[in-house]
Amino acid sequence: MKEAKASGLEGVVAAQTALSHVDGERGELIIAGAQVEKLAGSQRFEQVCATLWRVPEVDLGPARVWAAGRLSSLGQALEHANGMDALRAAVAQLPSDIDALKVTGAVAVFGAAWARRRQGLQAIAPDARLTHAADTLRMVTGAAAEQPLVDALDTYLVAVIDHGMNASTFTARVIASTQSDLVSSVTGAIGALKGPLHGGAPGPVLDMLDAVEVPEQATAWLEKEIAAGRRIMGMGHRIYRVRDPRASVLETAVERLERAGVTSRRLALARAVERAATQVLAKRYPDRGLQANVEFYTAVLLDTVGLPRELFSPLFAMGRMAGWCAHVAEQRATGRLIRPDSEYVGPMPASSDPLPPSQGEGH
Numbered sequence: 321m322k323e324a325k326a327s328g329l330e331g332v333v334a335a336q337t338a339l340s341h342v343d344g345e346r347g348e349l350i351i352a353g354a355q356v357e358k359l360a361g362s363q364r365f366e367q368v369c370a371t372l373w374r375v376p377e378v379d380l381g382p383a384r385v386w387a388a389g390r391l392s393s394l395g396q397a398l399e400h401a402n403g404m405d406a407l408r409a410a411v412a413q414l415p416s417d418i419d420a421l422k423v424t425g426a427v428a429v430f431g432a433a434w435a436r437r438r439q440g441l442q443a444i445a446p447d448a449r450l451t452h453a454a455d456t457l458r459m460v461t462g463a464a465a466e467q468p469l470v471d472a473l474d475t476y477l478v479a480v481i482d483h484g485m486n487a488s489t490f491t492a493r494v495i496a497s498t499q500s501d502l503v504s505s506v507t508g509a510i511g512a513l514k515g516p517l518h519g520g521a522p523g524p525v526l527d528m529l530d531a532v533e534v535p536e537q538a539t540a541w542l543e544k545e546i547a548a549g550r551r552i553m554g555m556g557h558r559i560y561r562v563r564d565p566r567a568s569v570l571e572t573a574v575e576r577l578e579r580a581g582v583t584s585r586r587l588a589l590a591r592a593v594e595r596a597a598t599q600v601l602a603k604r605y606p607d608r609g610l611q612a613n614v615e616f617y618t619a620v621l622l623d624t625v626g627l628p629r630e631l632f633s634p635l636f637a638m639g640r641m642a643g644w645c646a647h648v649a650e651q652r653a654t655g656r657l658i659r660p661d662s663e664y665v666g667p668m669p670a671s672s673d674p675l676p677p678s679q680g681e682g683h
């Protein structure tokens with residue numbers, strides 16, 4: 321009998337990758353050989369895409385223009401109330417033979433169009449001359465963004481571009497391992513990212529901050545939530561036992577915005593809530609190391625940039641799409657069909673039960 325593995329596949333190496341490395345004990349994230357703290361804020365999203373995709377350069381402008389031409393053929397996809405449902409439905413309709421460039425450009429166009437439709441506004445055509453971050457902001461808000469805002473969104477997209485063998489990346493690689501197409505792989509990944517235990521918490525972080533209102537109420541509010549058995553949004557991570565390095569990257573990006581004259585309404589409150597939550601959680605769960613994760617300061621940064629909270633999870637997908645595409649390519653080049661074993665714990669037939677007639681080979 322094979323040894324049973326830990327629930328959730330913890331400690332099981334499913335693939336070798338040159339794309340990113342996560343050290344949960346040290347609080348370290350390395351993306352293609354560079355620490356995330358060095359990469360985010362110093363390189364544009366397109367530059368990191370080129371590194372992950374192993375191409376000399378990336379221009380997503382033509383891909384966005386191509387994707388905008390498909391908006392009229394998406395049917396009711398962008399009518400979904402949930403942005404991740406809309407994104408999943410829209411991406412699933414892309415041609416199965418497209419490449420990483422087009423699908424990465426498409427998610428920004430589809431996400432922006434969905435956000436504007438939610439406001440009763442028409443989609444804005446992309447401008448291929450702009451960077452991906454600059455054009456994404458313009459397509460959502462309807463106005464050209466100032467450079468500090470563009471830089472902040474670039475920092476965010478780079479910070480979330482890849483993160484080891486997380487649930488959505490594993491989903492993409494499993495689908496790719498069957499020799500399915502890129503669109504099928506990333507559509508599955510979007511479905512995984514939608515879950516609140518993966519990428520669905522940045523918006524609720526703002527809801528939490530709104531509920532706390534002022535720093536003086538943070539501890540009492542948090543203790544009440546924990547006593548009621550509810551999770552504290554933006555705190556704790558499956559891998560990290562210390563503060564998520566991406567939280568520091570994004571907190572620093574908000575600080576840069578404030579130095580550039582863009583005031584955050586929530587930075588001071590967020591810091592107070594984080595301090596209180598760290599203390600309250602350490603007291604309640606002393607062995608779990610529950611500290612701020614990427615979603616905590618994602619919420620503060622994207623709110624300061626001026627983006628609506630319902631778009632936060634689709635924006636996560638916009639950044640992570642480049643990493644998914646890189647993993648699909650890597651899986652195809654170096655991997656094999658991913659087919660783990662399972663341990664059956666159900667009833668066994670009695671020894672006297674006759675075997676059923678063969679119905680052909682099962683899968």
